[in-house]
Amino acid sequence: MLTILSVAFPFAPVGPDPVGGAEQVLFTLDTQIVAAGHSSIVLATRGSRTAGHLMSPPAHAGIIDGAAKAARRAAYQRTLEQLLRDHSIDVIHFHGVDFVDYLPLTDVPMVVSLHLPPSWYPPAAFAPGEVTRICVSHTQRAACPPGAAISHVITNGVDLGRYRPTTNKADHVIAIGRLCPEKGFDIALRAAKQANVPMVLAGATFPYETHQRHVREEIMPLLDDQRRWIGAIAGKQKRMLLAEARCLLVTSRIDETSSIVAMEALASGTPVVGFRRGALPEIVEHGVTGLLVDREDELPGAIIAASTLSAIDCRESVRERASATRMSARYLALYHECSGAMPRRGSEHAKGTDRSRLEMERVGEGRRAGPAMQRVSDRRAGPAMERVGERRRAGPAATDAVLITRDEELAALAGEWDALCDRCCSATPFQRPGWLLAWRRIFGHGGDLRAVAIRRGGRLVGFIPLEVRDRTLCLIGAGVTDYLDAIVEPDLEVSALDAAFRVVSAGCREVVLDGLRPGSPLLELELGTVRQTVTAPPSPVLALPAARIPARLAYDQRRLARMGNVRWEYEDTSATALLDGLFALHRARWAAKGERGVLDDPALERFHREAAAALHARRLLRLVGLRIEGRLAAVLYGFFDHGRFLFYLSGFEPELSSISPGRLVIAHAIERAVDEGAFEFDFLRGRETYKYEWDAVDRPAVIYQARLEEGPCSESAGL
Numbered sequence: 001m002l003t004i005l006s007v008a009f010p011f012a013p014v015g016p017d018p019v020g021g022a023e024q025v026l027f028t029l030d031t032q033i034v035a036a037g038h039s040s041i042v043l044a045t046r047g048s049r050t051a052g053h054l055m056s057p058p059a060h061a062g063i064i065d066g067a068a069k070a071a072r073r074a075a076y077q078r079t080l081e082q083l084l085r086d087h088s089i090d091v092i093h094f095h096g097v098d099f100v101d102y103l104p105l106t107d108v109p110m111v112v113s114l115h116l117p118p119s120w121y122p123p124a125a126f127a128p129g130e131v132t133r134i135c136v137s138h139t140q141r142a143a144c145p146p147g148a149a150i151s152h153v154i155t156n157g158v159d160l161g162r163y164r165p166t167t168n169k170a171d172h173v174i175a176i177g178r179l180c181p182e183k184g185f186d187i188a189l190r191a192a193k194q195a196n197v198p199m200v201l202a203g204a205t206f207p208y209e210t211h212q213r214h215v216r217e218e219i220m221p222l223l224d225d226q227r228r229w230i231g232a233i234a235g236k237q238k239r240m241l242l243a244e245a246r247c248l249l250v251t252s253r254i255d256e257t258s259s260i261v262a263m264e265a266l267a268s269g270t271p272v273v274g275f276r277r278g279a280l281p282e283i284v285e286h287g288v289t290g291l292l293v294d295r296e297d298e299l300p301g302a303i304i305a306a307s308t309l310s311a312i313d314c315r316e317s318v319r320e321r322a323s324a325t326r327m328s329a330r331y332l333a334l335y336h337e338c339s340g341a342m343p344r345r346g347s348e349h350a351k352g353t354d355r356s357r358l359e360m361e362r363v364g365e366g367r368r369a370g371p372a373m374q375r376v377s378d379r380r381a382g383p384a385m386e387r388v389g390e391r392r393r394a395g396p397a398a399t400d401a402v403l404i405t406r407d408e409e410l411a412a413l414a415g416e417w418d419a420l421c422d423r424c425c426s427a428t429p430f431q432r433p434g435w436l437l438a439w440r441r442i443f444g445h446g447g448d449l450r451a452v453a454i455r456r457g458g459r460l461v462g463f464i465p466l467e468v469r470d471r472t473l474c475l476i477g478a479g480v481t482d483y484l485d486a487i488v489e490p491d492l493e494v495s496a497l498d499a500a501f502r503v504v505s506a507g508c509r510e511v512v513l514d515g516l517r518p519g520s521p522l523l524e525l526e527l528g529t530v531r532q533t534v535t536a537p538p539s540p541v542l543a544l545p546a547a548r549i550p551a552r553l554a555y556d557q558r559r560l561a562r563m564g565n566v567r568w569e570y571e572d573t574s575a576t577a578l579l580d581g582l583f584a585l586h587r588a589r590w591a592a593k594g595e596r597g598v599l600d601d602p603a604l605e606r607f608h609r610e611a612a613a614a615l616h617a618r619r620l621l622r623l624v625g626l627r628i629e630g631r632l633a634a635v636l637y638g639f640f641d642h643g644r645f646l647f648y649l650s651g652f653e654p655e656l657s658s659i660s661p662g663r664l665v666i667a668h669a670i671e672r673a674v675d676e677g678a679f680e681f682d683f684l685r686g687r688e689t690y691k692y693e694w695d696a697v698d699r700p701a702v703i704y705q706a707r708l709e710e711g712p713c714s715e716s717a718g719l
Helices: 021-035 066-086 138-143 185-195 209-222 235-244 260-267 296-308 311-321 324-341 355-365 407-412 414-423 433-443 494-504 553-561 571-592 602-617 654-659 661-675 689-694
Strands: 003-007 039-043 053-055 091-094 110-114 131-135 150-153 173-176 199-202 227-229 248-250 272-275 290-293 373-375 399-404 451-456 459-464 466-469 472-475 510-516 530-543 566-570 621-628 631-641 644-652 680-682 697-707
Touching: 003 021, 003 066, 021 039, 021 260, 021 324, 039 066, 091 324, 110 324, 131 138, 131 324, 138 150, 173 185, 173 235, 185 199, 185 209, 185 227, 185 248, 185 296, 199 235, 209 227, 235 661, 248 260, 260 272, 260 311, 272 296, 290 296, 324 414, 399 494, 407 414, 407 433, 414 433, 414 459, 433 602, 451 466, 451 494, 459 494, 530 689, 553 654, 553 661, 566 571, 571 602, 571 621, 571 631, 571 644, 602 621, 602 631, 621 661, 631 661, 644 654, 644 661, 654 661, 661 680, 661 689
Parallel strands: 003 039, 003 091, 039 053, 091 110, 110 131, 131 150, 173 199, 173 248, 199 227, 248 272, 272 290, 472 510, 644 680
Antiparallel strands: 373 399, 399 451, 451 459, 466 472, 510 697, 530 680, 530 697, 566 621, 621 631, 631 644
16 A cells, blocks of 8 residues: 655645646545555645545635745645654655745655646756656647656546536536636637627636736626626536536637646537647647637637537547546556655555555566466466467557466455556446455355456556356356456457456356446457357446436425435445345335345345445445434445446335335435436346336346357366
């Protein structure tokens, strides 16, 4: 486990919807650091929102002048020195333009993300030293001083799960950002007026004298009934305005190094209109996802033409180029690289006490952990055995596969495995170690473990959780798992998966892979002599925000409101009590029918308690409880991952069926999912009638089957 100290600009709060892009990037990285199982400390101003531990010096009030800046930087320096004394820090990551003023004297590796134009930084920011400098665009990199030591270009990204297109487009255009002269919002207001379209200007002004004068003299005179300034916005209001807008206007007077708000607009299916300058051409494809012009008088025509562009193209461009998942994965890899290349002297943490990481790193060194886990590419098993570790055509790094046949080795991989799931948008909680390790412990008896870890340059880029039962190779988790699949990074070649399967299936009679979704990389495998895909029960899925609600819901909600003391409970305060209630309610409901429910099994109950606890630790568990007059009426059990809410099971009090507690708890869970930024609510497998009350649409599921050559399935076959 790493401990990352992130240092924000001293005067800007960090959060999901901050004024500045640098603070939003820091928030995203802080969230991903914690989600990956590492420790995050954030040094930022009060009022910041963080997933990790927030440290804030005393707040500043009033105009930000030279004296205020000097005092704030001195406070930052004192706090940094204290944090370095009190904590074993692995990497310090700076995000502020003034980082050189509080750079500590330390041997801890330091990373700086240069979020602003290079000319805004003092010359000392580019001076030689033990600092890893990151640019956020290639345009910014090209503008750096000659000889500047720039280690990487890592483009910014946004969380696709928080933004989604809408079919209810309005006529307004929108501009968002801090109100200051360089942002050129006065240009945007004039262009909107000339195009005769409404405009919403959203953003705060900082207490700098030049900024406030600009608002008074340049912005306010341009406002009218159709061109409005609504102040700072965040959350649902921001997402709604972005999705409904005709286009986003980016009319900066400076060469922007990136544009988070442009990425957010595109993720919302909204094209971008702006000047062809700075890094905007790296984000916006002219004529496809936006329109870029060279002069102010060209903006009105571009605003009118923007409505012809495709919302789907806009969103897909962000998925390909600027997702938060891709950005975070690159930074997490950089943190590992820095902490490994520059170990802390005398720090046990930096010496590598992370067992799972050390165990797996030894794979490339011949592995001392015993014969059960070996390099697949170094074994021999006749013609079916192919070398998985062949060099990829796309680059110099070799791809190797490692076979895992012992559960303790599988558990040792959990940290990297979870991090891989964090990086892969298609992963669900059902592919994570919290779910599958619990399954192996409780239901895995009789199945020979045959998991495969695929590495490129030592980094885990693919994982296939397999086992052999009755000479059939199958995915781990059958019976209680709705989605089964491999977890692979998008650029991993199918040939690597194909070769790995040929290795682990040697001697088996058939391959049966259940629970695959369309688009699974496993559907491209070419195994055996006879292959086929079979349709499995679909999963009804509701796109969010929901366009339709069941007809009886409003009636049920009015009746609920009249029942007195109604309280909603969630997993963050009473996870154990809600799970207890779920099992009791589920049993009671089925007992009323004279039947046993699916949870009326001690092994199943143990499994769900263990898996729920593990996923709760990763902040993926979602429980919603409805309590009426102190009595638990309903509980919904689900998960939230990569912008998807997965509804697994619910239970409700049979005696209260007249008010439809099951429907009420689903409605509340959907509302909560929307607030969290979910773009879909997945009812999971099964075509129960109630799922279609919400206009859910079936997502197909597929079973892949391949018949293999006969032969003994044993260690002697080369496995």
